[in-house]
Amino acid sequence: MKVLAALSGGVDSAVAAARAKDAGHDVVGVHMALSRNRDEFRSGSRGCCSIEDSNDARRAADRLGIPYYVWDLSDEFHDRVVTDFVAEYQAGRTPNPCVRCNEHIKFDTLLERADALGFDAVATGHYARIVIRDDGIRELHRARDLAKDQSYVLAVMGPEKLARAMFPLGESESKQAVRNEAAARLLGVSNKPDSYDICFVADGDTKGFLERALGENPGVIEDETGEVVGAHAGAYAFTVGQRKGLRLPRPAADGAPRYVTAVDTVRNVVTVGPETLLSVRELTADAVVWLAPDVPATEPTRCEVQVRAHGSTTAASAVVSGDRVTVTLDEPMRGVAAGQSLVIYQGTRVLGQATIAR
Structure with a gap:
């Protein structure tokens, strides 16, 4: 098959591409440039899809002997992931941007372009398994290494996209085994740290990111009885279940900790109460x-x-x-x-x- 391998610049996608090539597929590597800041570099393990990652992906493709391209998907990523993230918080909801990225970018835009170029499938470094039954039904399963399983963020892809996806790392015993394989293949990313947190919030300060995007909108914090017990700079910065960062001037009458139980961005009110609620x-x-x-x-x-x-x-x-x-x-x-x-x-x-x- 003709396979388009998504190369993020990390160890997982590099080994996934290598395994696809070993399986006899005609593999072409592509890096999705998602940041609008062309000078952006990763900060430690935070973020992904930076200039640094693009260079690492190129070196991995050279080592594997496969063609390599960079696709600028920054506008699509901003419009379909970043804008959605801000809008969801503004509406008082708690989104998962990795789910949206997999839905709209990694298995929507990417597959759309792969189709136009005549590719049969897209291979990624996600940890999940595809089981093809005797009756032809494709099942999505957790990875063998449950500690690295990513089926949660892949479930949104749907059956049509699942039919065109390949996850070569799904049966891997562990992340360390993948790193060892990368080292044996002389891939320079074998010891590269995993990225974590939200890739477009590279400093990890989600609240600060939202404040810059939405500005301050002062309001009140109420308890479960409707009594005003505090103030906030924007209801959008809170999420249900949150305990830290409430900055309430006095404790609850019983001394028990209080948690966010509701976020009403229309009234701009945050409600707090005991954990039982x-x-x-x-x-x-x-x-x-x-x-x-x-x-x-x-x-x-x-x-x-x-x-x-x-x-x-x-x-x-x-x-x-x-x-x-x-x-x-x-x-x-x-x-x-x-x-x-x-x-x-x-x-x-x-x-x-x-x-x-x-």
């Missing part, structure tokens, strides 16, 4: 992406759900109705915010994904 037993999520045609879930379906990229799962029952899924949890879950990605599993298999509405 964070517990929920039912979730409703919209914009369902279903990856399991053999599991329609129009009746209550036993499953496990995950609402954070590195969170644990909770046993539940899910019912899909049109573009919406309702999940009833076996045990209460705390600190769930609208805008988060809800991923539905059965064991290691991903059944579907949706965006939490309430």
Whole structure:
């Protein structure tokens, strides 16, 4: 097959491209330049897709002996990921930009261009597995190395994009094994630190990023009874479940810590209360992406759900109705915010994904 390998400049994508080539595919490497700042460099392990990463990707492609190109997707990334991130916080929701990047950039724009150029598939360095059944159904599963599993942020891709994706690292025993393989292949990125945090907030200060984008908008903090207990510079900077950074002038009457329980950006009010108010037993999520045609879930379906990229799962029952899924949890879950990605599993298999509405 003719395979387009997305080279981020890190060790994972380099080894993924190498394995695709070893499998006999005709591989071409491409680096997606996502930053509008052409002078941007990474700060330690923060961020990605910088000039430094582009250079590392080029060196990896040279070592592998594959053609290499850089595609400027900075406008698409800004319009579809960064702008969405700011708008979601402005609406009082808590988005996951990595989910949106995978949906709109890495498996939408990239596949669109790959199609136009005659490629059969796109290979990335994500840790996840694709299982092709005897009946032809493709299943998305967690990676063998559960500590590195990225199926949570990939679930949004949908069945059509899944049919064109390759994840050569899915069966890897561990990240260290991948690094060892990169070293054996003499790839210079073998010891490069992993990137983390939000790539376009390279200093890690999400609140500061939002303040620069949206400006100050002073308002009040209320407790669960409606009493004003503090002030804030913008409700958009808070998220449900938050405890730190509230800067309340006095403690609760019982001395217990208080958490953000609601964010109302229309009234510009942040509500706080005891931890017990964070517990929920039912979730409703919209914009369902279903990856399991053999599991329609129009009746209550036993499953496990995950609402954070590195969170644990909770046993539940899910019912899909049109573009919406309702999940009833076996045990209460705390600190769930609208805008988060809800991923539905059965064991290691991903059944579907949706965006939490309430």
